[in-house]
Amino acid sequence: MTDTPLLQIENLSTHYGAVQALRSVDLTVHAGEICAVLGANGAGKTTLLRTVSGLQPAAPGSRVRVGGVDVTRSPAEDMVRHGLAHVPEGGGVIVELTVEENLRLGGLWRRDRRDRARALDEVYALFPPLAERRRRPAGTLSGGERQMLAIGRALMARPRVLLLDEPSLGLAPLVTRQIMRLLHDLRERTGLTVVLVEQNAASALSVTDHGVVLSQGAVVARGSSAELLADDRMRHAYLGF
Template identity: 50%
Template sequence: MLEVSGLTVYYGPLPAVREASLKVAAGQFVGLIGPNGAGKTTLLKAVSGLLRPAAGRVVFDGTDITGWPAERICELGLVHVPEGRKLFPRLTVLDNLRLGAYLPRARAESDRALKEVFDLFPRLYERRRQLAGTLSGGEQQMLAIGRGLAARPRLLILDEPTLGLSPRLAHEILEVIKRLNSERRLTLLVVSQEVVHLLKLADYAFVMETGRITAEGPASELIADPKVRKVYVGL
């Protein structure tokens, strides 16, 4: 479904991503792990169109989307829930979700999408009239995922959906994400610092270090790999 090949992205004068390649097949739950500053966020931004890659190709569902602007990529159904959430802080929860369904394709189904999001995160329904900026960190993360779902994604990219959350809340969010994949067959590409938990849930994973993809494999094998365990699990 998504095929990234030889992608190089500059962040300022230096390449933050160097010739990175990865694949996500339809229906798969793929994790991307690596230390801070490895270039994971930059890679995702180049995939969703927030940054322009200097070299390489991004192909989504057979369409070459390299260098497309983010708003056109969203239209194809590749939806990115970015690090830091990027919610609209002075709009209500409901308006944030409605704007998630901004594109005509999503707007037609926005009532159903909203209902699904509220079923998934009842807390958001309770707070639907509250301004997004006044929500707790966990609720904001739920809203960011909800806004992504309202855009009717075929591939959902989640960057650090658990950052800054308590371990319990982080696990709760990851479980919801897993359900999106197992129950709704939503294809996922997820970055998280909760490496162990992510690898337990994901089908396949890529490891990124200093801008390069250095390892990949079925998540269950990576979690058993002594090198990965040493670096990321701290065992």
């Protein structure tokens, strides 16, 4: 792990009309780390990922850097070329397409066909259930398998940073634990850097290195995952467990 952050967010603010949704958020994530973004519904977690990935414009004075490169004003469609991949809440798989067709969409921008083929093989090795169902429509997958597919499609772009929004949403507790173990194993096997937005704070903190807690668009706490878990006041006030 180097001293230079792979993802550096400074003074990040944004508005929805007259409403300020993020307020001067700072966040630093190094290569190979998993960082949790926690908070209640409406705290600004999803807005943070949308603003980092260019889907929501950042306010003047905000800065987002990936590997030292300022990407704050880059359009969303260019973010993948800077090394960012965003899996939105719900995954967003195309249910009419097969599993493999969904995966191939994630690598379309890459010109090297051999590398696209290698990336596909790597995703199937990471997620054997997807390999077994590659010819099936995505709509036939279980909730956990769809989440695997959404993550696998993002990995087809070979990102340096994966922005992952609420991967446990709507899933049974057992499947949620499987998804969290999957993220841990993915980091161990590939060194991928992950920013994880998650409503299930206890589950997220079990696999992350550190995190921030948002309330009304502002950071109200930050620290290692162990520190956040041990802070009873913070857990009761903002994390709901």
